[in-house]
Amino acid sequence: MTLEEFVNKKQPTWSELEALLERVRGARRNKLSPPQLDRLGYLYRRVTSDLAVARRDFPQTPYVPYLNQLASRAHSGIYQTAPFKRGTLGQFFRSGFPSLFRENVSFIGAAFLLFALGFAASYWLAVANPGFAEDIVPPRLLDHLRKTDKTTWNNTSAEARNLLSSFVITNNIRVAFLAFAAGIVFMLGSVYVLAFNGVFIGAIAGLSHVHGLSLALWSFVSPHGYIELTAIFIAGGAGLKMGYALIAPGLLTRKRALTEAAKTAVHLLGGCIALFLIAGVIEGFISPSGLPPSVKIGFGAITGILLFGYLFRTDAEQIP
16 A cells, blocks of 8 residues: 555544544543544544554654654543543653653653763863863852862751752752753754753863862762753753654644644653652752762662663553
8 A cells, every 4th residue: 555545545534533633622531422432432543553554654754743643632532631630640650751751762862962962072171171161160169169179078067958959959940941941942942951051060070070079079969860860851852842843743733733742741841840859859968968979879870770660661551
């Protein structure tokens, strides 16, 4: 079967499903009539079958993302209860969020690469030419690096840790929202935020190496860093997803493509906030503690293993 024959044969089913989804948009599942639900379920099964054929026989055509979005909308119409309603929040974090992470891992991976490239370039330049990093790092932090030695890096008073934890949570959520929201400018905003943060953190890491504070820095970062940075990459990936929907909407209008991408992106951002809360508590109380560096680095490694074990769960169900 050629692509033209496939489309001509299947288009009536797709159009009918589109029309039905438009009629029931905004309606609660329990307000749909039994015939509507039956028909919606039938059309959903037809479209998922068509999607499988398109992925196999016509993988490089715009019909694959179109059918994937159409099937997701139909799935939502049949099964969805909003992930943040009372009674479903636990289900979202237990299964929906890991599934969304895996489905969008290409965008999240792109966010990681943008950050990593900025970090690597800035770190190398800072080690080779500390003056470069000194122009980037804020004066207050630069002064702290110059005056600090290996024994005083983690001397944060117990009284200050509550404030530090609160600051960390607020700051990281702000960065995540910037990386997320800026993606709507055709991905450019998210690219800038992610690359800039990579450059900034790379400059700090490079200067720490120059001043002999690498072990102190990484033992401080390790306990919370796996969770914190992963959450930022997820938020940045969500922003990239929205921007990409405007660049390559496929067979949908840009407005519709953005709307569908934003539904997934907002759910990803919601999961990030929970991760930031955990990272903020760790950064406020464990990271600056007097525990030996080996213990804190080991603790961080464990959080990374647990986090990625959770995100790559194979039994997590899909929440469109």
